[in-house]
Amino acid sequence: MPREGGPEVLETHRRELPSPEPGQVIVRVEAAGVAFSEVQMLKGRYFSQPKFPFVPGYDLVGEVEEIGEGVDQNMVGTRIAALTETGAWADRVVLDADDVTPVPAGLDPADAVAAVxxxxxxxxxxxxxxxxxxxxxxxxxxxxxxxxxxxxxxxxxxxxxxxxxxxxxxxxxxxxxxxxxxxxxxxxxxxxxxxxxxxxxxxxxxxxxxxxxxxxxxxxxxxxxxxxxxxxxxxxxxxxxxxxxxxxxxxxxxxxxxxxxxxxxxYYVKRWPRFFREDLATVLSLLEGGKIEAHATTRMPLEKAAEALGCLASGQASGKVVLVAETEARQSAR
Ligand SMILES: NC(=O)c1ccc[n+]([C@@H]2O[C@H](COP(=O)([O-])OP(=O)(O)OC[C@H]3O[C@@H](n4cnc5c(N)ncnc54)[C@H](OP(=O)(O)O)[C@@H]3O)[C@@H](O)[C@H]2O)c1
CATH class of the missing domain: 3.40.50.720 (NAD(P)-binding Rossmann-like Domain)
Known part of the structure; x- marks a missing residue:
């Protein structure tokens, strides 16, 4: 998101993925949420938004690919969820291992991200x-x-x-x-x-x-x-x-x-209180148990982030808009 404007100003960039520092994990993003917050950010009107340019993306679900020193080896290959505020609209993200919450097996990553x-x-x-x-x-x-x-x-x-x-x-x-x-x-x-x-x-x-x-x-x-x-x-x-x-x-x-x-x-949601991960785990287990529903009704590949944001901003989308990894996008198109 390089500057204020309409969804058409969004740009795609490639950059080197750093190695994880001690205590960090590298996550392959499977699904990232598109929210009204990004509509507001693009207009420079979101509560506590960073300065332009920045990579948007408030939340994600993905798979841990690599870990830094001091992180439990068993985390590799697990599916996790995180609230990032910005940065989730990417192929890979580097996160603190303390900021991620396990996603119960069986939950669809795009539906799960709709509940983060x-x-x-x-x-x-x-x-x-x-x-x-x-x-x-x-x-x-x-x-x-x-x-x-x-x-x-x-x-x-x-x-x-x-x-x-x-x-x-x-x-x-x-x-x-x-x-x-x-x-x-x-x-x-x-x-x-x-x-x-x-x-x-x-x-x-x-x-x-x-x-x-x-x-x-x-x-x-x-x-x-x-x-x-x-x-x-x-x-x-x-x-x-x-x-x-x-x-x-x-x-x-x-x-x-x-x-x-x-x-x-x-009220303003924050990821740092100690009860954030506890609350996210509760919500995900209610979702897994079928007690609540959250559906990614509109799924688009990451490359179509501008279109996805436009769809949400214009009110055309009903339900949650989610950006999905290429493989996921191909599967849901079948
Ligand atoms: N403080 C926090 O921590 C926090 C966290 C998450 C989200 N938010 C904020 O929560 C808001 C909603 O986010 P969202 O992702 O749920 O957005 P959303 O999916 O776009 O939903 C917005 C809803 O607002 C309704 N609406 C529009 N005008 C309204 C009005 N005058 N009175 C009552 N309802 C109206 C819309 O109803 P119709 O579609 O029927 O028109 C729509 O259902 C955003 O402002 C977002 O920034 C805050």
Whole structure:
């Protein structure tokens, strides 16, 4: 990703693969996720993005090919998953062995990668931020999206009732996931009040903007607003990427400084907390056990990264877009 622009600015480069340093592994990437984050990065609008140029790619699943000194020999040949934030759109990547999580045998690498960032984000927001309990009611914005579909499934699994906003054409899909759909183009607070008159126990909001106030107001006492994005400001804001997030941080601080029985928190997925790998392993085992589903519905070879990103940015893709290694791409085309 050399500079700000449209998907057509993406370039392919070749470079020498370094030998692994002590504690590192070299991974042959089998599948790498394409996410809304990269759409935002390309516009220079992603939360904490690096300076251009950089290799994008938030998460990957692949096979360990080589190891550095001090790494368990048994890791060679195993399938692992990792959250990289950037760098996963490559044939090979060098990672710290401490940053990778085993992928259960039998999981398709492209389906598994659909649950890495999105699955951990959804899991941690539900269980570490909002601490959702059985019998509670939660509102998931964007319930048809990558994070949203996993939030709905994991909340249902935790025993919660779910209301999910989505565009009308995706309501059947959201209903099939187990949520009550609400059209985000209509008056969401009124509709939510009809369904849950006392308000909801948690709201998960990736939209930001003026609607964030509605999200907070829909909470009942004891409820938690988890804000985790600013999708509504993608096209309207200019300047530093932090700008659209400042009003969100200011609101969160103000709400928490004036206690009224509800709270708000900004969530951002990170790979360094000690519980990240634990949470990713939990999500992958739920996927393996068939308790949740995540599907790579659009698979493209790495060389078509620009096309894949364009497909996601234009809203043509429904479901998760994944870049796959050449062999994988040939198999899925058969
Ligand atoms: N903070 C973190 O750690 C973290 C981690 C992962 C992702 N994120 C953020 O989460 C967001 C979603 O990512 P994703 O990969 O799940 O994206 P995605 O798959 O493109 O899904 C976005 C969803 O938002 C819905 N949507 C669009 N406008 C909306 C509105 N006004 N109100 C409610 N929903 C609306 C879309 O619904 P329709 O398709 O029905 O129009 C779509 O289902 C992004 O902003 C991303 O940056 C944050």
């Amino acid at each position: 960032t999105n699955g951990v984000t959804a899991w941690q927001m539900l269980h570490r931020a909002a601490k959702v309990r059985p019998g509670q009611t939660v509102l998931v914005h964007g319930a048809s999206g990558g994070v949203g579909t996993l939030l709905v499934q994991l909340a249902r699994l935790a025993g919660a009732e779910v209301i999910g906003t989505a565009s009308a054409r995706k309501h059947d899909y959201v209903r099939a996931l187990g949520a009550t759909p609400v059209d985000y183009r209509n008056d969401v607070p009124s509709r939510v009040r009809e369904i849950s008159p006392d308000g909801v126990d948690a709201v998960f909001d990736h939209v930001g903007g003026p609607g964030l106030v509605d999200s907070y107001r829909m909470l009942r006492r004891g409820g938690t607003l988890v804000t985790y994005g600013s999708a509504s400001t993608l096209d309207s804001s200019t300047g530093h990427w932090i700008k659209p997030y400042l009003p969100i941080f200011a609101r969160v601080l103000r709400w928490n400084a004036t206690p009224d029985g509800r709270k708000a928190t900004f």
